[in-house]
Amino acid sequence: MNNISDVVLVVDDSPESLGMLNVALNTQGFTALVALNGVQALAIVEKVKPDVILLDAVMPEMDGFETCKKLKEALPNTPIIFMTGLTEIDDVVKGFDAGGIDYVTKPIAPDEVIARIKTHIQTAKIALSAQSALDSTGSNTFCVSSEGRLSWATPNVHQFIEKICGEDTSPWASISKELAPWLQSENLEESSILTIHSFSSPLQIKYLGVQAPHHLFKIVEPPTSKTHLCLQEKLPITKRESEVLYWISFGKTSWEISQILDMSPRTANKHLEQIYKKLGVDNKTSAAAIALRLLERS
Incomplete structure (x- = not known):
């Protein structure tokens, strides 16, 4: 028997399937929640976090694939198992692309579904435990x-x-x-x-x-958090100018800086002109030397 706290959300527009799965899950000691469509499922997960989700692929209005994407946004670590009569490889791939981790074909075999659920819940708990260890x-x-x-x-x-x-x-x-x-x-x-x-x-x-x-x-963190803000704090330049100067210290060209900072090369050059004027230098090499000295001291 599983831990009674294990919650399974079943999403299916067929009352018969929901009834059958509800009985099978309760018999195995799971807490079963049911939803007839994707909207109901999304409303449920706002209040309760299931340990695993059984999701019908073919439903009216919002299909299982779209529902899966929205569920994964809310519950990125919760395993989702598709229930489908669609066995074409394209449909299977579509389910995995949407965020599903496994699938079972209809008509559902309760014993197979229970076995898959137990496996994925255990795997998810191990992953969560490892994540918690990393967090701590x-x-x-x-x-x-x-x-x-x-x-x-x-x-x-x-x-x-x-x-x-x-x-x-x-x-x-x-x-x-x-x-x-x-x-x-x-x-x-x-x-x-x-x-x-x-x-x-x-x-x-x-x-x-x-x-x-x-x-x-x-x-990979640098030995110290040296960002453009270090330059902005110590020099009479604007935030944008500090960003340009920061990349100048890495030897980047005006064109490269324009791509990194999402600006035109012309705008990058205008910022450079202002930097030269404010720092009292006349070329990139001199500006970069000042920036590097300040970053090394940060």
Whole structure:
């Protein structure tokens, strides 16, 4: 018998299926919650966090695939098992792409479903335990899907990203865009270092490997948190000028800076002109030397 606290949410527009699964789950000691459609399911998870979700793929209005995507946004670590009569490979792949972790075919065999539920709940609890251990040790680790979408991250990671993301209101979406093609690369190896250029300060992350279906990374923090803010605090320049100067200290060209900071090369050059004037220098080398000296002291 499982722990009585294990909660299973069953989402199916068929009352017959719901009734059959409700009996089977209760017999095994699970707490069963039922929803006739995706909207009801989303309302339930706002109040109760299930340990696993059984989700019908074919439902009116909001189908199982769309429901799955919305459920994963609310419950990224909760395993979702699709129940489907669709056995075409494209439909199976669509279910996994939506965030499903497994699927069973209809007509449902209760014993098979119970076995799958127990396995996925146990796996999820082990993963959660490992995540909690990382959280408590202040680790800088985070986990993403094969598409680069965030699955979980330790509090340290969230704090670090908030610190460097600046005005970016969707920093993880920005990170995902850079991660996705890299995760598809054939040259992906453990211990590889990737530099994310989405923010005003570069973000280096180390690939720790895959723990299917997730990829594990660790933020490589510099010895001290040297950001453009260090320059803004110590020099008579604006925030944007400090960002440009920061990248100048890395030897970046005006065109490269324009791409990193999402501005035109002409705008980058205008900021450079202001930097030269305020610092009393006449070239990038001199400006970079000043920036490097200040960053080294930070």
